[in-house]
Amino acid sequence: xxxPLYRDPAAPVPDRVAxxxxxxxxxxxxxxxxxxxxxxxxxxxGADGGHRLTDAFRAEVxxxxxxxxxxxxxxxxxxxxxxxxxxxxAADAARVADAVQRYVVEGTRLGIPVxxxxxxxxxxxxxxxxxxPANLAAGASWDPDLYEAAAAAAAAELRARxxxxxxxxxxxxxxxxxxxxxxECFGEDPYLAARFTGALxxxxxxxxxxxxxxxxxxxxxxxxxxxxxATELGARELHEVHLEAARAGVRAxxxxxxxxxNEFDGLPCAANPYLLTEVLRRRWGFEGIVMADGCAxxxxxxxxxxxxxxxxxxxxxxxxxxxxxxxxxxxxxxxxRGLVAEETLDRAVGRVLALKFRLGLFEEPYAxxxxxxxxxxxxxERLARASVTLVEHDGTTLPLSPAVRRIAVLGPNAxxxxxxxxxxxxxxxxxxxxxxxxxVRAAAGPGREVTYARGCELVGDDxxxxxEAVALAARxxxxxxxxxxxxxxxxxxxxxANGAAVVAAGSPPGMTCGEGVDLADLAxxxxxxxxxxxxxxxxxxVVTVLVQGRPHALPESAGRAGALLVAWxxxxxxxxxxxxxxxxxAGPAGRLPVSVPRSAAQLPVFYNGKDHGYRxxxxxxxxxxxxxxxxxxxxxxxxxxxxxxxxxxxAGDPRLTCTVTVENTGGTAVRExxxxxxxxxxxxSSWPRVRELRGFTGVDLAPGEQRAVxxxxxARTLASVGRDLELxxxxxxxxxxxxxxxxxxxxxxxxxxxx
Numbered sequence: 001x002x003x004p005l006y007r008d009p010a011a012p013v014p015d016r017v018a019x020x021x022x023x024x025x026x027x028x029x030x031x032x033x034x035x036x037x038x039x040x041x042x043x044x045x046g047a048d049g050g051h052r053l054t055d056a057f058r059a060e061v062x063x064x065x066x067x068x069x070x071x072x073x074x075x076x077x078x079x080x081x082x083x084x085x086x087x088x089x090a091a092d093a094a095r096v097a098d099a100v101q102r103y104v105v106e107g108t109r110l111g112i113p114v115x116x117x118x119x120x121x122x123x124x125x126x127x128x129x130x131x132x133p134a135n136l137a138a139g140a141s142w143d144p145d146l147y148e149a150a151a152a153a154a155a156a157e158l159r160a161r162x163x164x165x166x167x168x169x170x171x172x173x174x175x176x177x178x179x180x181x182x183x184e185c186f187g188e189d190p191y192l193a194a195r196f197t198g199a200l201x202x203x204x205x206x207x208x209x210x211x212x213x214x215x216x217x218x219x220x221x222x223x224x225x226x227x228x229x230a231t232e233l234g235a236r237e238l239h240e241v242h243l244e245a246a247r248a249g250v251r252a253x254x255x256x257x258x259x260x261x262n263e264f265d266g267l268p269c270a271a272n273p274y275l276l277t278e279v280l281r282r283r284w285g286f287e288g289i290v291m292a293d294g295c296a297x298x299x300x301x302x303x304x305x306x307x308x309x310x311x312x313x314x315x316x317x318x319x320x321x322x323x324x325x326x327x328x329x330x331x332x333x334x335x336x337r338g339l340v341a342e343e344t345l346d347r348a349v350g351r352v353l354a355l356k357f358r359l360g361l362f363e364e365p366y367a368x369x370x371x372x373x374x375x376x377x378x379x380x381e382r383l384a385r386a387s388v389t390l391v392e393h394d395g396t397t398l399p400l401s402p403a404v405r406r407i408a409v410l411g412p413n414a415x416x417x418x419x420x421x422x423x424x425x426x427x428x429x430x431x432x433x434x435x436x437x438x439x440v441r442a443a444a445g446p447g448r449e450v451t452y453a454r455g456c457e458l459v460g461d462d463x464x465x466x467x468e469a470v471a472l473a474a475r476x477x478x479x480x481x482x483x484x485x486x487x488x489x490x491x492x493x494x495x496x497a498n499g500a501a502v503v504a505a506g507s508p509p510g511m512t513c514g515e516g517v518d519l520a521d522l523a524x525x526x527x528x529x530x531x532x533x534x535x536x537x538x539x540x541x542v543v544t545v546l547v548q549g550r551p552h553a554l555p556e557s558a559g560r561a562g563a564l565l566v567a568w569x570x571x572x573x574x575x576x577x578x579x580x581x582x583x584x585x586a587g588p589a590g591r592l593p594v595s596v597p598r599s600a601a602q603l604p605v606f607y608n609g610k611d612h613g614y615r616x617x618x619x620x621x622x623x624x625x626x627x628x629x630x631x632x633x634x635x636x637x638x639x640x641x642x643x644x645x646x647x648x649x650x651a652g653d654p655r656l657t658c659t660v661t662v663e664n665t666g667g668t669a670v671r672e673x674x675x676x677x678x679x680x681x682x683x684x685s686s687w688p689r690v691r692e693l694r695g696f697t698g699v700d701l702a703p704g705e706q707r708a709v710x711x712x713x714x715a716r717t718l719a720s721v722g723r724d725l726e727l728x729x730x731x732x733x734x735x736x737x738x739x740x741x742x743x744x745x746x747x748x749x750x751x752x753x754x755x
Contacts, residue, residue, distance in 0.1 A: 006362070013357045017350045023110060026332045026342075029349045031064020033321050034328050035117060038080070039073035043096055045086045051096045053103060066108045068352055069115035069321060073097060074126035074161060076426040078489040079499040082127070083427055090128035090161065094367035097162025101365050112353070113361035117212075120166035120204075121184060121424040122571070123380070124158045128429070130376035133384045134422035134549060135169060135196075137568035139186035139593035141386035142673045142696055144199035150383050151203030153376035159208050162367035164359055165255060166204055167291075169214045170197040171245045172260075174550070174594045175606055178225025180501075180517035183422050183487060183549030183569055185220060187593025188606045188628060190244035191693045197245040201252035210255030210359055212291055217275060218242040219260040225603075226518050227500065228261040236686060238264065239721045241608075247284065255355055256289035259319060261296055267317075270296045271303070271310075276318025283726070289320045289351050294498035297325040312339035320348040324498075377573065384570035384577035389590030390563065390632040397541045397562030399584025399634060400478060406449045408476035409437045410469045410535060412458040412528070413484050413547040419458070420547050422569035423487035423501075423514035433572030436482050436545060439579030451476065455535075456527035458486055459512060463527060466534050473535045473542075480582065481535055481561075483528045484548035487514035487569070513549035522553035522600040536560050545578060551596040554625045566590070584634070589671040589698075591631035591741070595624035607742040611679075611690045627743035629675050629693070635666030637701065639674075641746045642738040644713075648751040651729045654718050658711040658748070660738040664701035672699050676711045676738055677745055678718060683732015683752070685723045691737060691745070694718075711738075718752060 005011055005019035021029075042057035061067050074093055076082035088096050097116055104114045119125040122132040132138070132154060138147045158166055169184035173193060186196040197213065204211045218238055222229040233242065246257060257280065259270035269275055270292045280286045292314065300310035311327035312334035322328030334340050356362065390398070400407070413419050417433035434442075441450045455469035456462060473479040490510045494502040500516035511517045512525075523529070536542050542561040546552065549569050565588070567578050580586040595605045598620060607628040616622035640661035649656055664670055676695030680688035694717045699707055711717075713736065715729050722728040731754045739745035 009363050013354050016357055017353045020110065020112070020353055021346055021350060024349070025065070026335065027064050028066055028110065029345055030329065030332045031066045032068040032112070032349045032352045033331065033345070034064070035069035035071045035321060035323055036060065036329060037070060038324070039070050039075060040080050040082050040087070042070060042073055042100060043088070051088060051092060053099060057100070061104055061108065066110065066112050067104050067114040069117050069165070070100060071117045071323060072119060073100060073116060074124070074163070075119055076127045077125060077424065078491070078493055079495045084127055084429070087127045090372055093126070093161035094370060098366045098368070101162070105365050113356055113365040115165055115352070115356060115361070116163045117165045117167065118158055118163040119424060120154055120158060120168050122422060123154050123376070124161070124163070125424055125426050126161065127426050129157060129426055130154065130380055131421050131425050131428070131571050132380045133387055133571040133574065134183040134569035135186050136174070136183050136549060136593060137387040137570055138383060139192060139196060140389050140566070140568055140590040141383055142591045143386050143698060144195045146379070146383055146386055147196055148199035148203035150376070150379040151200045152206050153373065153379050155204035155207035155209035156373040157376060160367065160370040160372050163209065164361065165210045165212055167212045167214060167258065168200060170200055170249065171213050171217060172215055172220040173242065175220050176222070176225035176603060177522060177550045177594065177597065178519050178600060178603070179220065179222065180227055180514050180519070183513055188595060189593070189608065189693050190241050192593055193245035194248035198248045198252040201249050201254050205253055208359070210355065211249070212256035212258050212289070213246060213249045213254050214258040215260035215293065216246055216257040216269060216280070217260060218264055219262050222262055227516055231262045231264065233264060235265070235725060236721060239725045243279070250284050250286050254288060256291055258291045258293055259296065261293055268296065268300060270319050271300050271313045271317045273317040281318065287351070287354070289355055290318055291321040292319050292323050292325065294323045295325055297322055297327040300327065308334050308337065309339055315344055315348055316340050320351045380571045381573040381577055384574040385580055385586050387568055387570060387590045388577055388581045388588055389566040389592060390581070390588035391566055391592065391596070391626050391630060392561060392564035393632050394562045397478065397543060398582065400582055404477045405447070406476045407440060407444060407451070408472040408479045409440050409450060409452045409482065410455045410473065410479055411482035411531065412454055412456055413486070414452065414454070414482035416488070417572055418488035419486040420569055420574045421571055422549055423489070428572065434575040436480070436547070436575040436578050439575035439577070440480060440582065442576070443579040443583045443585070455531040458510065459525045459527070461526040461530070463530055466531060469531060470534050470538060473540050474538045476540055478541045478543060479535050480543045480545060481532055482545045482547060483524055483532065484546040484552065485512035485550065487511055487517070487549050489514070520600065522550070522597060524552050543582065547574070551594045553597045553599045587634050587668065587670055588632065591629050591673045592626055593628070595628045596626040598625045608689045608692050611688050627741050629741035630743070631673070631741070633670040633672065635664055635668040635670040635703070637670060637672045637740065638663045638665050639739060639746060642736060642748045644736060644748045644750055647749070648753055650753050650755045651731050652755055654713070654715055654729050654752055656713045658713050658736050658738065659708050661706060661708050662699060662701065663706040664703055667703050669700070669702050672701055672740065673697070674699055674709045674738060675740065675742070676736070677742065679735040679737060679747065680720065681733040681735055684720060684730045686721070691742060693742070
């Protein structure tokens with residue numbers, strides 16, 4: 001008896017999908033578009049230490065004679081409650097994943113493999129998974145190639161453990177830093193996010209992992225920086241700012257996108273046909289899957305009336321795969337009631353099946369005994385080092401010279417690995433990671449005295465530790481004060497149904513960032529400010545290090561420190577990366593991926609707002625404290641004026657070269673990030689923005705070295721969103737600018753002529 005067509009690896013994927021669909025029952029189809037079960041409920045750990053499949057898992061497979069996808073089999077964190085005591089470590093991961101897969105493949109009528117879906121927010125969120133710096137730190141590196149390598153390493157770990165799909169935040173932008181999920185963004189700028197999103201997809205695809213990009217679309221624009229709140233986006237703002245990263249991810253071959261919780265034009269994203277069908281599929285030609293966010297489809301009941309209608313609404317709009325909800329499991333009933341056509345269900349099932357075919361799951365469903373890859377930890381540390389951003393420096397305090405023999409390390413973020421690894425991370429094995437204090441002690445070596453005091457708590461205004469910290473600072477030659485925030489989920493953290501932290505208003509949590517932890521006031525807590533003031537008052541030179549998941553507001557007084565470093569959430573080995581920069585083993589190479597405000601009252605401060613010539617408030621400037629793209633080195637770099645190979649180009653073929661000369665005028669080797677911006681001065685069909693990032697490149701310069709840096713300017717560089725909301729190059733007057741930051745550019749005029 002011959003094998004069915006869908007089993008033939010040589011057959012075209014559409015033919016295999018059609019053959020398999022024709023063999024499926026309605027219940028089997030519904031099973032393929034659902035991932036109801038939390039993965040950690042699929043197994044249990046026995047007294048012998050082994051793992052076995054649960055009755056809940058078996059019942060879920062039996063309900064649909066199959067399983068479309070299983071979410072989070074290996075997830076571990078305070079929300080899931082999974083720890084080393086009962087979870088799946090690296091040594092057992094492939095075996096447990098294969099047990100799940102074998103049960104589905106060998107125990108169901110059609111033997112359709114299950115998609116293993118895992119969270120990879122910044123490394124696989126599993127026991128023994130390598131944690132990378134949070135996305136905001138990755139964006140601060142301005143090094144997509146390095147990030148691509150790190151993403152590939154994370155994907156290799158995931159694949160070795162039996163995972164197929166990685167859920168990764170990449171599409172959200174920090175348009176309001178009060179939002180607790182700022183750490184999950186690559187920055188505030190669509191071009192920067194697009195570069196990193198493309199790198200993410202390419203890196204993971206190179207290791208056989210499909211990427212589902214979160215969140216589509218506009219989630220970073222919620223009103224007031226409040227998580228899952230309303231957005232007030234117009235279609236133009238959506239296309240100009242919030243879709244560019246998604247477009248780049250689709251071009252790079254993303255396997256899917258996750259519809260965001262927010263609504264656009266009154267419709268939640270998971271039920272928005274304009275976003276999911278018109279833009280994503282018809283305009284962009286996307287053939288992957290659309291996944292709903294956790295429990296998002298159940299929210300549609302308020303609009304649709306009941307769960308059956310809610311599921312039908314989302315399916316018709318373009319959602320293909322549910323997550324934990326009670327709506328999509330009832331799609332069979334929706335078809336029977338005539339709320340949605342069976343052909344519409346078939347399209348969604350077909351997309352899920354096509355993804356399984358493209359990933360090769362029918363030919364190779366099992367992970368087997370693959371060796372766990374090595375090198376991810378090294379890449380995590382390299383990325384952390386590249387992200388450390390020097391935003392203030394007096395020119396003398398750093399790097400710490402051998403003459404500095406007494407160093408005081410102070411502050412609530414100086415000695416905590418959990419507070420430097422960000423939200424959505426698995427428990428770490430004891431001894432994993434290097435804190436800033438650890439890093440300074442190791443770099444200082446014998447013969448130097450390194451003292452430590454916490455000084456204050458992370459939140460609140462308890463000043464009981466100030467006296468000890470001040471005493472240590474007074475007798476030190478330099479004080480390293482490590483402040484900022486934390487997304488560490490403590491034992492007492494409460495959670496919403498979708499895993500977000502639940503924080504009571506007026507009661508500061510241990511978390512000051514992360515999903516569900518939004519701030520109205522971006523200033524550092526009063527205890528931290530008091531510590532910095534008291535240490536600075538001793539007269540000892542101060543280096544402030546901010547470990548944080550969002551840009552905290554920094555007033556003018558922030559400049560009192562001899563140096564101010566932003567380390568973001570640098571990951572487990574971030575302390576060593578910070579120490580390398582402090583002692584000069586590495587130069588500071590990071591650049592700000594976000595604008596740093598002076599206060600929350602002046603928001604928004606993103607650099608690429610509409611160009612209306614606004615002059616600012618009466619009581620404070622409207623400009624950022626530190627501009628997007630800003631970052632200092634231990635040397636000095638001089639920029640020449642940019643030169644264009646053509647002063648005028650036709651709109652139909654606007655190719656030219658922009659060349660800028662950069663020179664290291666200092667005595668220290670530096671890595672400079674040369675940035676290219678475009679300003680539209682006149683012409684076009686919509687009001688222009690102040691300027692827009694359209695290119696960047698890292699350049700290593702030896703002392704005294706001069707180098708010409710070339711940027712190829714193409715239609716993509718000069719394009720803007722036209723009246724039909726498509727990208728187009730419009731005739732008009734432009735300025736092509738280069739510089740070290742968005743507020744320090746020099747420009748050359750360019751005319752784009754019709755034709």
